[in-house]
Amino acid sequence: MKRVVITGAGTINSIGQNVSQTINSFKEGRCGISDLKFKDVERLSIKIGGQIHDFEPDKHFNRQQLSLYDRYTQLTLIAANEAIEQSGLIFNGQLAASTGVVLGTAGGGVSTWDDNYRAVYEEGKNRVHPFVVPKLMNNAAASHLSMKYNLKGPTFTVSTACASSNHAMAQAFQIVRSAQSPVMVTGGSESMLCFGGVKAWEGLRVMSKDACRPFSLNRNGMVQGEGAAIFVFEELEHAKRRGANIICEVKGFAMSSDAVDIVNPSKQGAARAISNALQDAQVNVEDVGYINAHGTGTAANDKTECSAVADVFGHHADKIMISSTKSMHGHIIGGTGAVELLACILALRDGIIAPTIGYEEQDPECALDIVPNEAREAKVELAISNAFAFGGLNAVLVLQKV
Amino acid sequence: MDIRSKVIEIIADQAIIETSDVSDESTLEGLGIDSLGLVESIFAIEEAFDIQVPFNANQPNESPFDLSSVATIVQGIEELIQEQS
Numbered sequence: 001m002k003r004v005v006i007t008g009a010g011t012i013n014s015i016g017q018n019v020s021q022t023i024n025s026f027k028e029g030r031c032g033i034s035d036l037k038f039k040d041v042e043r044l045s046i047k048i049g050g051q052i053h054d055f056e057p058d059k060h061f062n063r064q065q066l067s068l069y070d071r072y073t074q075l076t077l078i079a080a081n082e083a084i085e086q087s088g089l090i091f092n093g094q095l096a097a098s099t100g101v102v103l104g105t106a107g108g109g110v111s112t113w114d115d116n117y118r119a120v121y122e123e124g125k126n127r128v129h130p131f132v133v134p135k136l137m138n139n140a141a142a143s144h145l146s147m148k149y150n151l152k153g154p155t156f157t158v159s160t161a162c163a164s165s166n167h168a169m170a171q172a173f174q175i176v177r178s179a180q181s182p183v184m185v186t187g188g189s190e191s192m193l194c195f196g197g198v199k200a201w202e203g204l205r206v207m208s209k210d211a212c213r214p215f216s217l218n219r220n221g222m223v224q225g226e227g228a229a230i231f232v233f234e235e236l237e238h239a240k241r242r243g244a245n246i247i248c249e250v251k252g253f254a255m256s257s258d259a260v261d262i263v264n265p266s267k268q269g270a271a272r273a274i275s276n277a278l279q280d281a282q283v284n285v286e287d288v289g290y291i292n293a294h295g296t297g298t299a300a301n302d303k304t305e306c307s308a309v310a311d312v313f314g315h316h317a318d319k320i321m322i323s324s325t326k327s328m329h330g331h332i333i334g335g336t337g338a339v340e341l342l343a344c345i346l347a348l349r350d351g352i353i354a355p356t357i358g359y360e361e362q363d364p365e366c367a368l369d370i371v372p373n374e375a376r377e378a379k380v381e382l383a384i385s386n387a388f389a390f391g392g393l394n395a396v397l398v399l400q401k402v
Numbered sequence: 403m404d405i406r407s408k409v410i411e412i413i414a415d416q417a418i419i420e421t422s423d424v425s426d427e428s429t430l431e432g433l434g435i436d437s438l439g440l441v442e443s444i445f446a447i448e449e450a451f452d453i454q455v456p457f458n459a460n461q462p463n464e465s466p467f468d469l470s471s472v473a474t475i476v477q478g479i480e481e482l483i484q485e486q487s
Contacts, residue, residue: 064418067442127448130441 003236004176005402006247006345008089010082012075013227013329013339014050018082022339023346025328026354027375032329033212033223040195046207050225050330051193068131069144070109072191075228075335076141077148080185084149087232088244089183091150098181100153101142102172103230104164104188106334107197108157109136114196141189145230153181162294163389164188164334165229169341170253170395172233182238188335189228198224204263206298212331214295214324215302215370217361222296225330229338248348251382251398252281258392265301265388270308273394277384278312281398285313288320289380290347292340293370294388295324295356296331303365305386310368321347321378323371327357337387337395344383348401353378405451405483406476412446413472426473437462440469447475453482 009019014032016022025032032050041047057066057074069077091099112135119125134140139157146155154175158168165188172186192198201207201224208221239246254276258269278285294305310317325343326332332339343354352375359372385397403411406426414421417433424433430440437459444455455478457465467482468474 063415127445130445131438 002177002179004173004233004250005236005239006231006250007234007239007244008083008087008232009229009247009342009345010079010086011227011229011339011342012052012055012078013229013332014052014225015329017055019342022342026325026343026346027352029355029357029374030328031357032225036193036198038194044195044198044202046198046202046209048209048223049193049198050223050227050332052226067129068135070112070135070140070191072105072109072189072228073141073144075191075226076103076145076189076230079187079189079228079230080145080149083230083232084185086245087234089232095183096150096152098153099151099183099185100155100175100181101145101151101185102154102156102158102168103142103145103186104158104160104166104168104334104338105138105141105190106159106161106164107190107192108138109140110192110197111194112136114194117196145185149185151185153184159334160393160395161389161391162331162333162336163387163393163395166337166385166387166395166397167255167393169231169338169397170255173250173253176233176235179235182235184233185230186233187228187230187338190333190335191226192333193224193226208297211358212297212327213358213360214293214297214327214356215306215363215366216359217363219297219299219302222298222326223330225326225332227329227332227339228335229342231338231341246402248345249400249402251283251400253277253395253397254280255393255395258394260392262392263390265304266392267304267308267311269392269394270305270386270388271311273396274308274312274384274386277396277398283382283398286316287382288313288384289378290344290353290383291320291322292343292383292385293322293324294386295326297324297326301388303363305388306366306368317368320369321353321371321376322368323354323356325354337385341385341397344385344399347380347383348399351377351379353380405479408450409447409472409476409479412443412450416443424472426471428472429470447479451479451483453479453486455482
């Protein structure tokens with residue numbers, strides 16, 4: 001089995017248009033949740049989200065690209081550019097033939113669906129643009145990324161709701177660890193902040209109208225976000241040979257299915273994913289210093305997650321720092337695990353724990369050190385990143401400092 | 403705007419060239435418009451003139467709409483406007 005490291009990272013989300021801005025926002029506990037701006041927002045009862053307001057697509061893409069790139073694809077390509085540039089890799093020959101792209105997205109081109117349904121149903125148009133299908137499909141971002149960087153290896157999209165990007169990164173990790181390819185590009189992207197995208201979530205009655213306050217007793221639901229994060233996963237020796245800048249090591253992962261309920265989370269399913277991930281990484285529970293929580297800010301998730309962590313870590317749970325950065329960038333659904341991996345990188349590389357902002361009141365059912373409101377300096381050797389999706393599908397990654 | 407100027411504008415836009423570089427004799431292929439560009443051009447023509455252009459990308463040469471040059475496209479549009487108005 002090969003060891004796997006991260007040699008490139010890129011992102012765009014509501015708290016940063018690149019990795020350094022995002023890391024700074026984590027350090028400052030900056031909130032990217034604001035009033036949503038798009039057509040018909042006044043017909044929604046939920047009017048806030050982690051929307052990227054200062055992004056101008058036509059400054060990055062030409063007209064023909066824009067006719068093919070849904071916003072989720074645009075965000076993917078922006079993040080990928082940063083990650084691949086940082087890695088210093090150029091893909092040709094055998095490396096290009098083996099390197100692929102595994103991305104996570106829950107909804108794919110949601111605003112393309114939305115715009116075109118609006119055109120045919122509301123406006124009564126009988127004709128849509130010929131590229132609607134290639135624009136909205138869930139693999140569009142992975143395919144465009146593969147075309148842009150000449151990546152010809154295994155390329156596909158994983159769609160497991162809120163765990164999509166963790167499942168995707170776990171797949172990419174396996175491909176590098178098992179020596180199928182020395183490099184894989186991976187991560188996730190989501191952009192469903194449009195009328196239909198938010199209206200659908202509104203229906204579930206799990207959304208907050210004012211803020212995302214994970215683990216706080218007065219939490220009242222989740223807040224949607226949008227964004228992408230892309231990483232270059234590389235085999236350790238391959239990275240060393242070319243003198244690459246190694247950000248951290250990906251140590252192990254596990255996936256599990258609750259097999260219980262389509263929306264309610266299960267403590268057992270979450271706990272199995274966490275403990276199996278630690279086992280896969282061949283590390284002890286005492287070695288884990290930081291958990292990037294799924295921490296959605298819903299009543300159900302947060303207490304179930306804390307309870308699962310307490311079960312797996314026992315007494316050590318009291319010594320672990322656990323925070324949810326969804327309080328800052330919102331829930332980026334299929335891209336959320338990827339953006340949140342940056343908080344693990346911040347902890348391991350820079351020794352800074354991103355806070356859970358908006359925290360106001362202690363919840364006895366979430367009695368862990370959730371790093372409230374302010375970032376904290378701490379030495380961390382090992383971090384894990386949780387993602388527990390609707391449908392009961394869980395994926396946990398283990399990362400180590402280098 | 404007359405039909406010919408509008409068609410030239412649509413085709414130039416697709417080929418990313420100046421309208422002055424498109425003539426009656428220009429072919430879409432000659433201007434570097436590929437199959438995706440072709441369906442996008444047909445969409446733009448349908449939108450601009452509010453007509454339905456009979457075209458199946460699986461059988462591009464069997465279309466009753468003659469796409470061989472700018473002149474034939476303009477002529478085809480004139481006919482469709484008459485038929486469909």
